[in-house]
Amino acid sequence: MTDRKFPIGPFEKQENYSKEELEAIIQNIEKAPAAYRRLVENLSDEDLAKTYREDSWTIRQIVHHVSDIQYLHYFRMKKALTEPDYQDMTLIDMNAWSATPDALYAPVEDSLLTLEGITKRYIFLARTLTEEQLAISYYHPVRELWFDQKVALAMSEWHLKHHLGHLRWALGME
DSSP: OOSOOOTTTTOOOOOOOHHHHHHHHHHHHHHHHHHHHHHHTOOHHHHHOOOOOOOOBBBBHHHHHHHHHHHHHHHHHHHHHHHHTTOOOOOOHHHHHSSSHHHHOOOOHHHHHHHHHHHHHHHHHHHHHHHHTTEEEEEEEETTTTEEHHHHHHHHHHHHHHHHHHHHTTTOOO
């Protein structure tokens, strides 16, 4: 891929996920914080300033972004489960968020801790969902797709793997 945008390819929504597929997705989400920690916890400020392509986010920005979005995925799930009128997915301006001082300068350890903590809550909640709860859906106005909780979990897994690929590219590992 010459543009280096999608290290694992774009997200591809499945119509349904088996119990086994869903458990594999949840396990991958659960393991992701440790993978992020292994890649970045001992990087220098110079390394954290590396990018995976011209005009991309830095490693530091990506780590903060991933933590922010993991919380957003958990937030969306909770809103969908607790607010029957939650139809349009909560969105953020990711580029604006990545340009705030905390995304530009805060230690990555802060976001590693946040990612670890929110992932534990997210996974705990995901594993308690009934089939009826997994079927609760909301609309993603940018992607123009309806997401049930299974698809939302699959997207969360994809997002984590996607940015791990960006980090590996930035570090010259792939």
